[in-house]
Amino acid sequence: MLKFERLRIIENLLNENGSVSTSELSKMFDVTEETVRNDLVELQNANKIKRVRGGAFLIEPVDNEVPITIRTEMLQDEKNRIAQIALEYINPGDTIALDSSTTAICLAKLIKEAQLSVTVITNSIINGSILMDSRNVNLIILGGTLRGKSNSLVGNITNESIGKYVINKAFVSCSGLSMPAGPSDTNEQEAKIRESIFLSSEKNFLLADNTKFDFRTVYLISDFASIDCIITNQNVSKEWSDFLNEEKIELRY
Known part of the structure; x- marks a missing residue:
């Protein structure tokens, strides 16, 4: 050709x-x-x-996020490393929330493989399809409006639904992570969902590969006070290490 x-x-x-x-x-x-x-x-x-x-x-001028079909092929080793560390924090009986990020998708696959007896709350259609036939998982898929670029459910219905659950641990990613602002997202609706998940959770984990650090996008997800632990794939700079120590945020890599 x-x-x-x-x-x-x-x-x-x-x-x-x-x-x-x-x-x-x-x-x-x-x-x-x-x-x-x-x-x-x-x-x-x-x-x-x-x-x-x-x-x-x-x-596209309205929504410039990289489509999920492409993002799933990016930084696969890094995301799998982050997901493996995140899995260590999940105990049988936990109620956890997973966002629609590709790193959370990696974590959903590991939860299925480990046959963990947990309740998973998610707005991700992909996470739902991964876990729907897991006999040990009590799966709750949040309602809402389908956003094709991320295969996720977003909007007011989704946000209202999140507030009805008591979440033990939340695993959320971001598009960028900057000091002193916090994690941010390229899409306003996704940022709001992630914020709502953090607000409803007892312990919050931010999943961020090394490319997310020192990068800020448009919509703020939360401040650092909402984050208990940041899981990444490699050690961070001294500036970041000192900052996270001051904020009393655990760092895993």
Whole structure:
């Protein structure tokens, strides 16, 4: 297949689905992933798409978050490491909340594999599909309006539902983490859901890989006073270590 034909097909797929995966395009075209990446670079240079690690998505002014189909392929080792540490804090009988982040999806998979007897409250359709056939999990999927980019349920109904539950431990991620503001998100509705989860939980865990530190997005999720523990995949700078000690926030990596 000629290059211009690949570019046309990629553009059509983006218009239909909003995002594309490098690995899937490689298989579809029977070319190397490097060839696909070069194609995506050309489309990005034409200001038609935004490239990310693992693929690309259409540039949309209203919601510029990377679609979940792409985010699931990014930093997989780092997210799995964070999820493994988070699993250590979950005990049989706990009622936990998982947000719609890709790191929480990794944690949901580990909960299923470990056959933990827990109650899981989530606004994530993907987490629900992972845990729906787990005999040991009492699964509660929050209602609301479906947000396609994250396969999550958001809105007033979702926020009101969260407040009706007593949550022992919450596992929430973010788009950015900055001092002294706190964790933030690119989407207002997702930020509100995460804030509501933290407010309803007895102990709050922030799941943040190393790329989230010293990066701030638009919508604040909470302040640092709401966070009990930050789980990441590698050690942080001395500045961050000193700051978290002052805030009395546990750090795990």
